[in-house]
Amino acid sequence: MSTKGLDYESLNENVKNTQYAIRGELYLRALELQAQGKEIILTNVGNPHALGQKPITFPRQVVALCQAPFLMDDPNVGVLFPADAIARAKHYLSMTSGGLGAYCNGGGLLGIRKEVAEFIEKRDGYPSDPELIYLTDGASKGVMQILQTIIRGQGDGILVPVPQYPLYSAATSLFGGSLVPYYLEETANWGLDIQNLHQSVSEASAKGITVRAMVIINPGNPTGQCLSESSLKEILQFCNQENLVLLGDEVYQQNVYQEERPFISAKKVLMDMGPPMSKQVQLVSFHSVSKGYWGECGQRGGYFELTNIPPQTIDEIYKIASISLTNCTGQIFLGIMVNPPKPGDISYDGFLRESNAILGSLGKRARIMTKGFNSCRNVVCNSTEGAMYSFPQIRLPPKAVEAAKRAGKVPDVFYCLKLLEATGISTVPGSGFGQKDGVFHLRTTILAAEEDMHGIMASLKKFNDEFMEQYEDTTEAILGLNE
């Protein structure tokens, strides 16, 4: 049946080599079990609405009106939609060349890019140029476009944190580049070590790889750490020294659950450093409507901002953006996200209430999970400072590792599959994100409903402690040697 045109052997090797565990083996097994009627708790993706988080009302009102502008001709529209939503819908419709159904220009609706620029300026205190902002179908599309532009071939390396959100490894692989890992230090709260970074670059060079870009995810995914200002400075200086473009994935910038390290954008730190750095370090910053307290993953809205990128390169980026345009609805969500209702607006109070409730609850759930994991046998868990995940280290006893090998599974996949079968909790094994050799983790989101949290953690603890008992060597357990 396989024809010449489509023999598996002749498929693009880059495609075959690409891995993306978020929707991989564990997820597919979870779907299988779900289809068999088993109750599954999907904690594999940062997908808040799928776990009961309600959409914020105001943007949904605005977008509904934009979808069906004829509603606004009806005298009764005010019964269902507040006046500020109606005004905002008209505002966004006027930016389009024909409503939501007309192609938006390459780069996205200018009016919304202006709103994004204003947001960035307010946030950072430095001007932002709408022409350097590109709206994309989710931040992921933007990341893919930029990596495709950078990577010429195998000789080009991308510095990616380990553990990382596997979009970066997948995209690098898809475009035929080389992944150059830099390890985050779990015992130092997932901090990064500049010496370690320099070393990674030297090792890559020795292998004939030119490192072109460095990815930082701040707040981190799966690790949740928030970078300090001094860390960001160090990173920017490092990029300057090594001639790297910094790719700042900042999609979790609204998800910060502690006060010691609030979110600070890479752009702000760069601008604060003043010339020559502020005028020469190349930076691309990414943001999205999928995370924060909005969680509007399904809308596919996001943007990237270019800093210090040469004009001819911008042309090329614009060209690629023009071939595959972005959906208008996602852009409007983005516009409202960066330009939300203000004090005095009719919808302000409701908007504030909904947002605070979500953020407050996320913080609570982050703490419940961290505590819960730390109470499990052989499990150590850093606190979730930001983002949406918990990434506990599971110290698998040697017998468990052997059992995994016999089953033909990577050890953390083995653990996670057993966890899934026993409790219905679907996680992503740490191997999907990268980790140090012999160290195992799993990633779960903090998104399950607050009222279910304690039950989930109890279920997890029960499974874990029984698993550990099953696979621990008794002598080792007594001596407390669990590695």
Next chain:
Amino acid sequence: MRRFVANRLVKTAAAASLFSSNKTTTTTTSSTPLLSRFLTSSPPPNPIMPSHSITLDFINPKVIECEYAVRGEIVNLAQKLQQELVDKPGSHPFDEILYCNIGNPQSLNQQPITFFREVLALCDHPAILDKSETQGLFSADSIERAWQILDQIPGRATGAYSHSQGIKGLRDTIAAGIEARDGFPADPNDLFLTDGASPAVHMMMQLLISSKNDGILCPIPQYPLYSASIALHGGTLVPYYLDEATGWGLEISELKRQLEDAKSKGVTVKALVVINPGNPTGQVLAEENQRDIVEFCKAEGLVLLADEVYQENVYVSEKKFHSFKKVSRSMGYGDKDIPLVSFQSVSKGYHGECGKRGGYMEVTGFSPEIREQIYKVASVNLCSNISGQILASLVMSPPKVGDESYESYTAEKDGILSSLARRAKTLEDAFNGLEGITCNKAEGAMYLFPRLHLPEKAIKAAESAKTAPDAFYARRLLNATGIVVVPGSGFRQVPGTWHIRCTILPPEDKIPAIVERLTEFHKGFMNEFRD
């Protein structure tokens, strides 16, 4: 060797040193970015010595090589002129720009289908479904359909990432729609819902192309997504020429010839792209022709990539749209016999919902291992936008006889389609009435692709201006009339022939003015350049 191919080779060779800059301030404040790379008519740039400090200067040569003329140089000029009309009224011999360059109906006053938008609005804001006032604002069947759709979405969460192939219930609906259209079953597991058809095309190119030795047979003229995508993924476009003299006929002998030619050059051809109805050419394939194409793909082991986004746009009674799936199934070829990918979109037809980014590919005849790879690539982007997915399901299963909205839906649809047919005819006649222009009928799609039999003098003038003759004509047309078309070189054409692509989309009441201005301009042009 055609000039734009030569240009590309020069560009690729110079790519590494091309974009470095010694300047350190690089933020641009101009409102329209430089588009020096866009069209075939721009001369190769001078290589600059690389600086050592800036690395994003050295970018993927495939990105540099890829071109997409639909939004190229002429459009840029048009936007500039549009701004000038605002800043300095009266500065040009026209008072509006008429965009005839892109298949973007709703930007030219075409209205969306009411029923579709009602359902989308309700799905975006389901909170109002419980309110009694909603009954007064929305049709009953749109409310019902919204409930139906929401029940297919876990938790009714339209803001959640869906399954990477798209929401299962929506795929079921689309599969049923395909079956109703073709008379042959469709499997929802064969469907991948995407942000428009274009990302699906990109996915297939990425899958099929491993290197420059992998070729994809594409019609010439073609919609430049294909050439751009093939270049972006590092493959080779193997052209097959449609025959203008026979209404853009597709000859199997031409396919064979080009295939052999590619083979002799060491290129392995993996797939055949067919756009039906055609873009820019507008022809609708005869069923017999389609059968020959299916046989050819089977014999040669090629994947058939069937771009069918204009399936609802057929304007002549003697032709009908038949999907390649239907044709191959009716020939007795099943899922195990022929790999076929069919693309559909919400952007065209009578719905024209370009900005929503909805579409799908139906992937049949692939082994499970390969389907896994397609799924994997789809999963990296998690899923396509939910609103677009919902719209795709509505397009494939619109109101039926008896539904409350059926009559108004039908009136809207027929109104749009009959208007398109009228505009196609009017513009075709207008072009054919001009000296030195011949224009094939637009049997379908949304474009006319008239041929410019340019006098020698005009061609020479174009050469001195370092512009392709059709781009020269298009530029002159724009400057004189405000009408924006795309030079044929953007779509490729038989070497030495020149065309422009003009959409049939300007509002019907603007068509007389367009015809008048075009006619006047053309007379003047021919007077100036007649041999």
